[in-house]
Amino acid sequence: MPASVEPRRAVLYRMVMERHVCPYGLKAKDLLRRQGYAVEDHWLRTRAETDAFKAEHGVGTTPQIFIDGDRIGGYDDLRRRFGKRVVDPEATTYRPVAALFAMTALMALAASHAVYGTSFTLRAGEWFVAFSMAVLALLKLQNIESFATMFLNYDLLAKRWVPYSYVYPFAEGLAGVLMIAGAATWLSVPVALSIGTIGAASVIKAVYIDRRALKCACVGGSSNVPLGFLSLTENLMMIAMAVWTGIGMAG
Template structure:
């Protein structure tokens, strides 16, 4: 016996509801024959919501019983929430994984082999550059988060606005093989200040904060990840002076 479901979703010239499309896809993957009712205007949508006394669309009905919207449908099929709540390391894992793969790819493309030292240098440089992009895409949000734990930014707020540019400069400079004297001091400085700040905030003061390392709007907890970023900078600065 085939399973069927009714889906009411908003589809207008101005707006196609993404959760309606996701609900349809989920139902089809669960083996349901979907009767897709498209609400083609704001007026139709408002009329539907008043008729069924609901606040949002899409709305799914199975066996003439209203299941609800997309999140309700996920729960109905015992699926995890679409967007996990609370802190998450997903942004950092994504950045570190891709920059590592890029480092391996660049190293291999230049020598047809994996040169460990060069790969590590590229990994650090690319990671710093991408993390800088994450901060620069919303500098306002980044600074709001950064100044709550960085010891220098607390005292000199403008430093928070300069920091992502300095990080990008170091990353780009390493890739471009700038003279060590022009980038190593910057890397050492921002890395050392950052590491001390994280250690004090997290491990001494025991504060539970969100890390601004991947931008001010992230849910990455302040701690090991941010400390790792700063250790990278310190290690890169020392390595550049020694090389």
């Protein structure tokens, strides 16, 4: 019988305290195991023990990983060693907006199936826009101060009248909820049309006329979403929904 192959070994030092277990230590342990390593897991159980370890090895953070006697570094360094992507926390990305639209689309299809027995209905399209508005408003309202600060960088009306930066999330949420319910269209239509038109004009001016590289407040004031096409989509969707609903009212 062929001799069994011993797993490669790695040594991990991580904080495991009564009130704190380092999440990056857990991630590092999991990654090592998935890469086929047997992990020699050393717990740093107190702040004093952790500080002594850092001083001994001349490092500023934990966890720390050692392979074949060589110090690899922390969790991000370990990911780089295995050729895995390391996310830059400052990098801009459209992923939050794309994920949001994907989820609200699925919600709309599910709601349509529950109500009509089929997912692909005209009402599903309307719900997609309305759900998106409501969820986007929710994200803004998580930290309205942060949203308002970022919004003031580019919105044309907010720069002239600062309170609008606080009104906007509530207006978007109200219009979205009313459109989900199909109620009070006399209110939801002008609200959505107004804020959508102002928002679209603001994005077009900032991005396509002034050529400014800004972050979008569309998913909240702490996001790294760049102001651009997907940001503009939020406003165009509101305009389209308002026009569509308005046509339905007239009919």
